[in-house]
Amino acid sequence: MREFDYQRAHDVAGAVALLGTDPDTRFLGGGTNLVDLMKSGVERPARLVDIRELPLDDVESTPEGGLRIGATVTNADLAAHPEVRRRYPALAQAVLAGASGQLRNMATVGGNLLQRTRCGYFTDVTRPCNKRLPGSGCPAVQGEHHNHAILGASDHCVAVHPSDMAVALTAFDAVVHFETADGPGRLPLADFYLPVGDTPHRETALPPGALITGVTLPPAPVAARSRYRKVRERASYAFAIGSLAAALDIRDGVVRDARLAFGAVASRPWRALAAERVLVGAAAGAEAYAAAADAELAAARPLPHNGYKVDLMRNLVVAVLSELAEEAAR
Amino acid sequence: MTAATTETAAHAPVVGTGHTRIEGRDKVTGAARYAAEVPFAGLAHGWLVLSTVARGRIRALDTDRVLAMPGVLAVLDHRNALRLTTDYTGLLGTRPDPTCAVFQHDRVPHLGWPVALVVAETSEQAREAAEALVVHYEQEPHDIELTAEHPGAYPVDGHMPAVTGKGDLEAGLAASAVVVDAEYTTPEEHHNPMEPHAATARWDGGRLEVIDSNQGVTWVVGELANLFSLDPAAVRVRSEHVGGGFGSKGVRAHQVAAVMAATLLQRPVRVVLTRRQMFSLAGYRSPTTQRVRLGAGPDGRLVALEHRSISLTSTVHEFVEPSAAVARVMYDADAHHTANRVVRLDVPTPTWMRAPGEAPGSFALEAALDELAEKCGIDPVELRLRNEPERGPVSGLPFAGRNLAACFREGARRFGWADRDRRPRQRRDGRWLLGTGTAAASFPSGAAPSTATATAHPDGTFTVRISAADIGTGARTALGLVAADALQVPPDRIRVRIGDSDFGPAMIAGGSMGTRSWSWAVKAAAGELRERLALGADIPPEGVTVRSDTTEAIGSLAPAERHSFGAQFAEVAVDPATGEVRVRRMLGIFAAGRIVNPLTARNQFRGGMIWGISMALHEEAVRDRASGGPVGADLAGYHVATHADVPHIEADWIDDTDPEDPVGIKGIGEIGIVGAAAAVANAVWHATGVRHRSLPIRPDRVLSAPGPAGAPDA
Amino acid sequence: MRKKQLMALSTSSVITLKINGEKHTLPVDHRTTLLDALRERLDLTGTKKGCDQGQCGACTVLLDGRRSVACLQLAVTAEGREITTIEGVADGERLHPVQQAFLELDGYQCGYCTPGQICAAIGVIEEHAAGWPSAVTEDVRPEAGPPDLTAEEIRERMSGNLCRCGAYVSIVEAVARAAQTRQDAATALPDAEEAVA
Known part of the structure; x- marks a missing residue:
């Protein structure tokens, strides 16, 4: 780890000013990802601006009936918040499925959105990686990729986004709010993460110098009956190999509304809009759920060793939607 | 008080009663305090630099720039390091692994080979300087891939003969009513003790003192004295508390580098391995490819048995994972053949890891027994009871206590085995398919x-x-x-x-x-x-x-087959939709000599069984073919079982006091893992009807497997 | 709060850390983690370094009462927070109920993950008492009420702490016993809650 300057910001404007346009300065939230990456040499900032003390640690109801979540709210506080648990249970479940109790106490919502991939080539600075070192190549395509992307990847990068929280936020149309020297801005989460293409090192659409200040969730009655299911290679404290955030509203045997987002299958949380289109208006049942999954997964381009993810996601969609339907019928 | 004060009348024996730990x-x-936690005035910190190529030669090291960095005291490499002696045989009867004789030449035999040590005033400075050291290599093509048909495989004795054989195998198999012929594989596995390897070396009044984390101070003293050509009496090694070892904590690069630096700088130097470095420098269990062929009569009695195993070693040191040896103890047959072979590849040297040989060997053999039971239509416990040998199948020596049958009877009773439906895929609990499995365990007992x-x-x-x-x-x-x-x-x-x-x-x-x-x-x-x-x-x-x-x-002990034995039982749940496997309960009954402290012994048996769960379901180090190095070399990439993976586990024992040992002890450190992975894998078959012959049984493998539990429409 | 020595780019600071109720003022390289500050600067070596990457839980301490990993916490960012390490959880000579339960039930083997397991368990018990759900809580909605602290709940909540020796079974028993002790104390004497916390 190289030596660096450290400053604490006390308000949003001050934080933005401290960051300026210096490409070697980073905001430091909980540090659970950035400090790790600094130790491995992936990140080598010259200056850290500590934003943990910013007054962005509240979860509040919006007048429309949604929620506004501050950027420095910890994962633990987010998952414990009664309104999150009541209105968006899948979001609470997603956060609780991530990392460990210790890390959830430290990690912040803003930092979670900006997590870097856990691809073993990205985190090893002695190996090529187009995301870390543009143009150096992607060894995962020919190498170890059993937990890499099946959707939206390119020959340049097949890494997956590691966040669980962001999968649920994506399902519920979250909007990211940020502040820059030129004033505030907002980005729907759907537009927040950039397509991989041939620029895997460019991960988000955040303008340079921007500080994430929070996330808003619009009201979503369908989310009250929602669920997050995560599959991983041990029962806890592991990144997903496939996950699903799902919400389902069935009336009179017909799907009125549905939300689906996939985790660990793409460079970003993957909103399954094609699947949702198949579901809405369809007769509820395993057949419709499978058809929805197939509609989404038709675009899958698995690598030699991750084809199982297509089956996994299909099975997850059928299983979780069936459970939600059963729950509704009770 | 000066008189002799032992109490002869009132003492009630304490061996065999539970006691909390002294410490x-x-x-x-x-x-x-563990090895890296004993303070010394003037302590300097060393950080190892490892090679980033898998085979080749060091052309140059840009040490000048590093020496100018803040706090840097020295850079040791092959050009300036002390010369070491490696021509000796150590305490355990083995020659030193040249990996620990650091900085003696410019050859690089594997990725992660130690090429330099940077010493600085603080650990932060040492780390940054070590990472800044640019090393130029002349790279050569490498070969890291273990295959069953590798042309370079050759038999290696290790601490036992490589090959044993009696009877006509092919004739025996041809005459058998039932034959099992299957290949099993186990992956590269790492010890990963929670405490990383750490050593602090200093010269004190003409004596070398090393505060170390190891499994035997006598062993380490001997190795250091030999390597540095010192009188063993001039070396003192202390390890009061050791944060786990499992076979990995002998002499390694970090102790030797610390001694070199302390000698050069004449001040205390501490070297601690990072978790990532441990994946290259701490040893590991070789992957294995094993073929088991069993021939039996319709009653399940074995007529022919063959167990062959291939493991790998480095190009600088010969180490064999003797997986096929477990058959030499467990089962007899008129035709009985076992062989352990090794392939030399451009990889780090593997080493002993909890139940070396028995852990992977028992997975293959006990899974094959389960397949035989299925084919014969015999209960797997009954099959094992029918195949209990009278004497050592290979040695012909008598057993100094073989209480395996008693373990199975007690275990079957407590596990509720009698109620088991032998057919697979019969039980379900919601989304989970349920199954149970069993396996036998043995491990040599010695002193x-x-x-x-x-x-x-x-x-x-x-x-x-x-x-x-x-x-x-x-x-x-x-x-x-x-x-x-x-x-x-x-x-x-x-x-x-x-x-x-x-x-x-x-x-x-x-x-x-x-x-x-x-x-x-x-x-x-x-x-x-x-x-x-x-x-x-x-x-x-x-x-x-x-x-x-x-x-x-x-x-003066007479030759005999001396072993601990055990019976393992597991119940698993498998979600065929996601490929997740969970162990729901486990029971191990052991005949392992006199149990000195039941409180700690039960814990240790369970720990071994948890290693079996971890081996069956989680552990696998992945090596990148292109670079020759590990991928995801950390505890997020290499999964060991955590709390949520481990159900309530019962471990118990039957009376098995060893008459030849003064205390009656046999030894319990390793037998808990033996057979445990096989019991889990056999239970997965019972739950799903699918045999998983390659560990670990990860969700992707369950989903990709052909047969009823897979997804045939993939 | 923080006494910065230099106004321009500086790579170290003099900070004051409040650890186990005691203030320690020391200069730190900004790169120094809280873990290394404890172990290498303040001789508080009870907090262990298992992976230095947030992947094992051995360095768990309590920050403002909440369990956190000290390896990913830069020391300079811990200024102004209440830091409790394993050395500070006992009440003088009297062990914390979690420590006592680990000792009696053999909730360890080599002992290296133990301080982290104990600090994590203290956090787990408090989080559960505060009504927090976990990943295995069937219904996370507040209307469902807080889950019982079953063995399954304990296992999930403790999963951020690896024990390579495999002492998990007795660790879970120890956490359950300590949680029960806390609950009994809280029921018997509502004011005693603070003493246990």
């Missing part, structure tokens, strides 16, 4: 020469000193109980001092032999001390000390 309070309060002292003090207390290592086994506490019974005093009157090479030579914590070997020496010293005190002499202020040496007694 327990220190461990729960954080007061117990090695050790010395100990027992001292009586005038105040009525005693001190026992032995160069034992407590790597979590509870050895310190067990030895206190053994001494208490030998002296016939309450254990709280005995101080147990271990982990200091100045206490004299002793066996390592390894091979399930530590507690047995040390107890023998402690009982001998304490017993003799008691006899001497019984004569009624006064105790002088410096105390009365008796020294024991068990070399002769152990040497």
